[in-house]
Amino acid sequence: MRLLLDLARGMLTRRLRQTLVSVTGIALGVAFFIATAAIMRGFQTYFVTQIIDVSPHITIKDETRRPAAQAAELAHPDGAVLVHGVKPRDRVRGIRNAGQKVAILEAMEGVAAAPVLQAQSLLRYGSRDVSAVLTGLEPERHRRVSNIEKDMIAGRLEDLRRSANGIILGEALAWRLGIGLGDTLSAVAPSGTVLSMKVVGLFRTGIQAVDQGHAFALLKVAQVLADRPNVVNQILVRLADVTQAEPLARQIESRFGDRTESWEEQSANILTVFVIQNAIMFSVTGAILLVAAFGIYNVISTVVIEKTRDIAILKSLGFTEGDIQLLFLVQGIVAGLMGAALGCVLGALMIEGLALVRFGVQTPSGQGQFLLDRDVRVYLLASLFALIAAALASVIPARRASRLDPVQVVRGAA
Template sequence: MFRTVERLLAFRYLRARRKEGFISVIAGFSLLGIALGVGTLIVVLAVMKGFRDQLVDRILGLNGHMTVFSASGRGIQDYGGIAADLEKAQVVVRALPMVEGQVLASGPDDARGALVRGFTRESLERKTLIANNIRAGSLEDFQGKGVLIGTRMAQRLGLRLGDELNLISPRTVATPFGGMPRQVSFPVVGLFEVGMFEFDSSLVFMPFDTAQAFFQTGDAATAIEVDVTDPQNVKAIRGEIGSIIADRGVVLTDWQQTNSTLVGALDVERNVMFLILTLIILIAAFNIISGMVMLVKDKSRDIAILRTMGATRGMILRIFMMTGASIGIVGTFIGFVLGLAFATNIESIRQALQALTGTQLFSAEIYFLSKLPADVVWSDVVSVVGLSLVLSFLATLYPAWRAARLDPVEALRYE
C-alpha cells in the first residue's frame, strides 16, 4: 500500500530539524498524551473490573445467590424439607438453613454492632469462602458454644483464639426488675479473613442450634441461603426456584435485588471513567491535527517540489497520513505496554508506594477490600487500543488532505 519512497519521506518528516523544533515538541506531547491515555484507560478498566468482581465474589460467597425468608417473619419451621427439595433442582448447588440476628459484640478493648449467622458445621464447610480462609483455629472446634469471628473484629475488640466474646441480643429476658437484654459469652474457636473489611469486622458465625437457643427461635430457621449454578443469571432461574417453594409460606429474594444499588453504581462509574479517560486520547489526537497542520504549512515548498517532480496527490496524502499515524501507533504501543505492566503489578506498586510515602493508599475501611484488585480483560484492552488507533488515523485525514490539495504554483510563487 505504501511505497518505499513514501515511507522514507514520512519518517524523514518525523525527525524535525532545528528550525522545526516546535513542531517536534507538539508531536512529542501528542505521542505522550496518547501513551498516557491508553495506559491509564487500561489500568482503570482493569482495576474497576477486578474491584467489581472481587466485591461480587465476596458478597456471593458469604450471602448466597438467593435467600428464602419466612413470609410471616416468624421463622421457617420446615427448613429441612424446603432445603432438601431445593437441592434436588439441577440449577441449585446447595441450600443452607441459617439463623441470623443483630447483636452488640464486646471484648476487652471495644464494643460494636455485629451480625450473627448460625450454621451447622457441615454447612459452613460447604461455604468455601469461609472454610478456605480460616487464619487461626479450626472448623473442627465449631460446635457447642464456640464461634468464629473475623480477624479485624478480633483486632478491634482485643480478642485472641480462646478468649470469650460477649454478645448482647436485643431480645429481652423477663426478670424481677423488668425486661433485660439477653447477654451470653462465647469462646472464640476460630478466626477467618475473607479480604472484605465489612465482613471481617462485623460477622460472627455460631453453631446452628446454639444460635436458635440464643435468639430464641425455637426449632426454626430465619432464612435459607441458596447457591445456584449461574449466579449472574438469577432472574432466569428465579421462576424454577419459585415453583419449588410456592405455597410454603416463604418469599424469595436474589443477590441482584439486595445489592442492586451497589452493583449499578459500580457499572455506571466504570462507564463514566471510560468516557472521561477517552477524552485524554481525544485531546492527544487533536494535538496530532495541530502538529500536522503546522508541518504541512512548513513543508509546503517541499510538497510543491514533489508535485512538480511527478508526485501524485494520492502519494502526498499517504505520506502525511503515515507521518501522523506513526505518532498514534507508537504512542498506543507504549501505552499498551505500560498499562499492562502497571495493571498486572498494581498491588506490588501500591505496597511500594505506601512504604515509600508512609500513607495508606487503599484503605479497607473505605474501599471494602483489603487488597487492590486488577483483572485485565482482553476485550477491554482491544477496545482501548482500537479506539486509540482509529482516533489517531482520523486525526491525520484533514492535514493530509490539505497537503494533497496544495497548489504547487501558489506554493512556489514567492520562493
C-alpha cells in the first residue's frame, strides 16, 4: 500500500498544475457548502428555537380530525356505507373534561399543561376598533407553558388578578388603539357581551402578528366575555424534551380524541420552506462538486493516457489489475482529500469573514449580523461528499488503466 501511495504521488506531481486546479475546484465546492450551510443552519436553528420558545410545544384543540362515526358505519364496519349531509351535533364547543385532561397531562414526567380559552373579540377605545384574539388564561399555570412573562415590557402576568377585569395587550395593539397602561377599554364579544377592561400590562414578542393582534385576560373573564362558562378550547403543553413533541402529540390524540398538534405540525409551512432551502443549498454545492469531480476525472484520465507505458511495465513486472486500479483510485482519493482539507480551512475562514459582516438595518430579531452555525458535522459531511465525488470520478479511468494489455503497449513501442 505504501508502494502504491508512492507511485500515486509520483504520477500526480507530474501533472502538478492540473492537479492543483481540480483540487482547488473541490476545495471551493467544500468551502461554499460549509459557508452556506453555516448561514442557513444558523438562521434555521435560530428560527426553530424562536418557535419552540414562543409557541407551546403541543396544542390540544377542541376539534377532531375526522367526523365521529355514524351509527350505520359502526353497525357495518366492512360495509360500503355513505352518509350524506352529516352535520356536527349542536353541543357546547370546547374540550370536554378539560380539567381532568390537564390533571392527567400534569401527572406525566416533564410535562406542563395549561387550559386556555381563545376567542375573537373587538377592542374599542374611544372611536377606535381593533379586532384581536383574546386568550383567557390562568397565570400560575400559563407561566409554565409560555415565555410570555419574558416578553412583558410593562406589568406582570399576576397583575391580571389585581384588578377586576384586567387585560394585557401587545405593544403594537396598544399603539393601534392609542391606549396606555391603566386606561380602560371596552371588549366586545361576537355574542354581543361587552366588558370594561383595564390595561394592566404590555408585551412585545418581536413577532408582528402576535404584538398587533393578541391580548390576554384571566380565563374566567374570557369565559364571561365569550358567554361560554367553564369552557376551555385549547390546552397548551410544554415539554422538558422538545423532541418528544410529535410522538407525545400522537399519543395524546389517540387517548383523548381531541385534535392535537405538535409545534412541528403547526409550523409545517415554515419547516417546509427550510426543506426547500436545504434542497437548493445541496443542489448548488452539489453542482460545484460535480464540476470539480469532472476536473478530477480529467486529470486522472490524462495521467492514465500519459502513463500507458508505465502501466504496461508495472503489469509486466507483476502488478495485478487490482493493483493498477487501486493506484489510480488512490490518486483520485488523494486529490479529493487535499481538496476537502483545503475546503474545510477555506470554509472556516469564510464563516469567520461572514461573522464580521454587519447589516445596516436592524432585523426584527434584533440581530445585525448573520446567525452562523459552526457545526463540525457539516465539515465532515462536505468532506465525505468531496471524497465520494473524487472516488467516483477516478473509478472509470482507473478501470480503463487496469484493463490495459501490456503486450499491446510494449509491441507498439518496439
